[in-house]
Amino acid sequence: MTQAEIETPSLTEPKLVTAVMCETIERYTPVNEAVVFSIDLGRLSCYTTFDPVPEQTIIYHKWYHRGVLISSKRLTINPPRWSSFTSMQLRATDKGPWQVEVTDADGKIYRTLRFSITD
Numbered sequence: 001m002t003q004a005e006i007e008t009p010s011l012t013e014p015k016l017v018t019a020v021m022c023e024t025i026e027r028y029t030p031v032n033e034a035v036v037f038s039i040d041l042g043r044l045s046c047y048t049t050f051d052p053v054p055e056q057t058i059i060y061h062k063w064y065h066r067g068v069l070i071s072s073k074r075l076t077i078n079p080p081r082w083s084s085f086t087s088m089q090l091r092a093t094d095k096g097p098w099q100v101e102v103t104d105a106d107g108k109i110y111r112t113l114r115f116s117i118t119d
Helices: 003-007
Strands: 016-026 029-033 036-038 043-050 057-065 068-077 082-089 096-104 109-118
Touching (some): 016 082, 016 096, 016 109, 043 057, 043 096, 043 109, 057 082, 068 082
Antiparallel strands (some): 016 029, 043 082, 057 068, 057 096, 096 109
């Protein structure tokens, strides 16, 4: 691989520029970003922005609780730039460590977001 290939981002892959956990989404914006959330919220969201998005692409938000896959949510992102989010309803048994993996259709991980649910 040449130095130019190392420094030049792929023109065929979307680039993840924002990935956050938050309490809610308002006007397409994450609200109250954090890494520790109260179970009393009742719902959490994972918000992502890709820029650029060269072509229509499938991504996933994979929600894990204590290392066990709970939900895999499929999203389609479109050129030239795209933001999306998924949410998870919280139950009393959902306290503890969580993570969301943002991946492509082949399983490549763009980012892993770790967070906790507490009392």
